[in-house]
Amino acid sequence: MRLNDWQLAFETYLLGEQTAADTALGASLMGGPTLDVSTGLAIYHNAYQARLQEVLRGDYPVIWHWLGDDEFEQLAAAYIRQCPSVHYSLRWLGEGFESFIRQHLVPEQSAALGELAALEWAFTLAFDAPEGAPLTIQDMAALKPEDWPTLRVSPSPSVQWLECAFNSVALWRAVKDETGFPGSAALGAPQVLVIWRAGLVCHYRSLEPAEAAALNGLFQGDWDFAELCSELAVICGEDAPLQAVTWLKQWVQDGWLQPRIIESSY
């Protein structure tokens, strides 16, 4: 067999479900004095599955805890079969797990599990995101009065934004704290969760609807500071600028904001 054909046969074997190899691949190989070809091949087959399963357990410990060993292994094996790794780093193996869960399971099962997968993956994204150059309180203090109204910001690289319809945070917290697993439940109203990294440590915070709407306006609605104040005036009246500054200070202290780069028009 030519090198390329042999490698294709080996790859097909590793990605397949059976530990028994086809005849052509088996015939192209030799065992040793006490290690036959089928056992040798099975070592590779098992190692492939075990290595990828271990990575997914590491990235999705709460889903693993929720489903238990057997059910998680089945789900992960189905994912690995449908979405074999395409990135050289195992860091990215689990990138499609949420979307696989939403497609693979019926909606009654997938809604909460998919949300939890999104939450767990968001922590991994925050964990090794670039540092960026978040705005500091000193930057804000140095801002000229005439520049405040047109101040625009974007999220710092580690900031992850999730809209939760289930108690995914409580599930995550329970596994992290090794306390009783509460079981999945829908929230009375959806809640926005922000996950970010400060220094080397990841954090999360749930936002009240008004704060979430204000922050979303800055990130997605292209609001500047003046628009933020005018939008807040609807709910806060003349206290709108004070509320805007209070939130802005908190977001800056948390390192969520970085200046938005405006493309030059000339």
Place this chain on the structure above:
Amino acid sequence: MSASLSCLGYGLGLRSAYYQQILEQSPAVDWFEVVSENFMVQGGKALYYLDAIAERYPVVMHGVSLSIGGPHALDPQYLQQLKLLAERVEPAWISDHLCWSRGNAHQLHDLLPLPYTEESLYYVAGRVRQVQDVLQRPLVLENVSSYVRSAGDEFSEWEFLDALSRLSDCELLLDINNVYVSSRNHGFDPWTFIQGLPAKKVRQLHLAGHSDHGDYVIDTHDQPVSDPVWALYQQTLEHLGPVATLLERDDHFPPFEELLTELQKARALGDSVLTRRLRCA
């Protein structure tokens, strides 16, 4: 003796379980080997500790995803990331494995053995030269453990490594444990393997543990170095002279002090061999 290659001394594989302890205690380790892919990220803990440790210790980069013998084109994005990381940590050298880890369509994340044929030899040698052109330095390639071998082999593994290093000017990372594991699995003499390598091309040695299943041995890196591997290591040092030695542990991480004690054993063996060689000189 590997006269033309400098010896870094005795090093440990850098693993996240020990990051903080290394910074706090500045242990007596001559150098650290880092798994390149673990640091091909954009920020966070891994890069923070890498920068801090690279300020204090010499570092060597050891990759697992180059797939030098794979059926695909070499990945320019991977090579670019490797080069950027090298610019960041200024490693003493860069190594990977003589294997393939990516298939036609997918990443296989394993160090798969190649058929040792003329076709493979010229294919791999050409790719080694491509990588060396990008990195602007010799690539160091490690022998892997294996559990099957090609029935069409035209060379032994050591003959292949020897020929490859001559054809491509690559250097070698001799993993003593891998030689032992493969020798048990395939029934060859490990000393014949080691003697068959070009001594002047051996840049580095690896030591690690394996799990012995009686009929076969698996390279697990999850326990201390075994007695037969220590004996082979001593014999290798007597044959090669001082060579940079790296102790690997990738699972069942013991207290850091245990790894230091194991590394000290390698150092003591190396010192005694060197003393004997000086007396005989």
